[in-house]
């Protein structure tokens with residue numbers, strides 16, 4: 001069944017987040033680095049407390065096999081998003097053994113439905129891996145006109 005996550009699920013949510021970055025090609029030493037793992041735990045704890053965020057998990061007889069995270073964020077208002085409230089989906093992951101059984105689609109559909117019916121988000125953003133893009137396209141997601149760009153911003157020790 002698909003259900004909202006609880007604090008008892010956080011170990012699994014972190015495990016799924018590691019699986020996601022592993023699938024995206026992150027090297028093992030970086031996956032194991034304690035700094036981001038501790039921060040991820042704190043982040044999941046905060047997200048679970050928010051009314052404008054939702055984490056769904058797929059629970060098969062008490063074992064979690066899939067999850068997804070939805071948050072509504074404040075952004076600069078624009079003609080396309082006049083209230084400055086944008087949804088973000090991330091952490092869509094299914095364990096390898098349970099892939100191809102529809103969990104990813106059901107989780108993502110549940111998050112999109114929540115944005116549409118329960119929040120004031122005027123659009124939903126995500127970054128898609130090739131595996132995830134199959135699901136997102138079917139739900140109406142399209143490539144953004146302008147490419148996402150980023151640069152590392154290292155914190156210098158002073």
Ligand SMILES: CC(C)(COP(=O)(O)OP(=O)(O)OC[C@H]1O[C@@H](n2cnc3c(N)ncnc32)[C@H](O)[C@@H]1OP(=O)(O)O)[C@@H](O)C(=O)NCCC(=O)NCCS
Nearest residue numbers: 023092093094099100101102103104105127128129131132
């Ligand atoms: C993307 C991901 C979450 C999909 O999860 P899933 O539970 O397998 O998704 P579904 O079962 O709903 O399948 C969705 C589509 O993926 C394809 N697919 C997924 N797993 C597959 C598998 N093992 N073999 C073949 N096709 C598969 C199918 O084409 C399927 O489409 P269909 O419903 O038309 O058959 C999963 O592949 C995953 O965790 N990947 C690594 C992390 C990742 O890339 N996350 C997305 C971040 S944006």
